[in-house]
Amino acid sequence: MARLMAIRLIKAAEHRRMPWKNGGGETVEIAVDPQGASLADFDWRISMATVAADGPFSAFPGIDRTLSILDGSGMVLDIEGRTPVRLTVDDAPLHFAADVATSATLVGGPITDLNVMSRRTACSHGVRKLRVAGTERLTSDAETLIVFCHRGNVRLTTGNDDARLSALDTAISQVSGDMLLVSEAPADVFLVEFGKA
Structure with missing residues (x-):
């Protein structure tokens, strides 16, 4: 991805809609590199x-x-080699290998999930959930930082650039250092950091 703008x-x-790799549903691609x-x-x-039905990933x-x-x-x-994990909206993001046999059983009807993937030979990643109410100052040394706005509205400022995000909008920054997230009302965002493999 060219480093032409800070954000x-x-x-x-x-967003681009496409079928799941296994044909079992539809995915909405937010960003890819x-x-x-x-x-x-x-x-x-x-x-x-x-995800509207139980089944394999x-x-x-x-x-x-x-x-x-x-x-x-x-x-x-149910992730091969691990104890079954219950994952809800209140839980922290769950990291696991995508090449290990995994299946899902819904707790109470369809869910919508956020899926972040990285190729081990190319990069690594981390994901954090954050509730923004007012001003949050962040520091990141990631090669690529992505802010996904789940609910509400938030303004991201880094360097001389800023971006205003509404629900389901995404900002991608390739400038490391300090940044500000500002929201007049509580907003839920996910921070995704990609770094060296």
């Missing part, structure tokens, strides 16, 4: 999906993923 804004209307990459050759990818060789619940009652994840 690149992706509006919710720009390199831009235009397919499910087979991305370095990192952020997407949303509605798509397998992605060489990929790590972090899953967060955006809406719904949650689900229980």
Whole structure:
């Protein structure tokens, strides 16, 4: 991704809809690197999906993923080699290998999740949930920082650039250092940081 601007804004209307890798549903692609990459050759990818039935996850060789619940009652994840994990909107994002057999059982109807994936040989990632009420100052040394606005409205300022995000909008910054998140009313955001492998 070219470093032409401090912040690149992706509006919710720009998201790309596409089928799941295993054909079991539809995913909404928020951002991918390199831009235009397919499910087979991305370095990192952020997407949303509605899960309406129990079943297996798509397998992605060489990929790590972090899953967060955006809406719904949650689900229980059965990840090979681990104790089953119940994941709800109140829980921290869950990090696990995307090439390990994983299946989901819904707790109480359909859910919408946020899925962050990175190729182990290309980069690593971390995901944090944050409630912004007023002004939050952040410092990040990530090569790429992404702010996904789940609910509410928030303004992101870094350097001389700023971006105003409404629900489901995303800002991508490739300038490390300090930044401000400002919201007049409480807003829920996810911070995704991509760094070296």
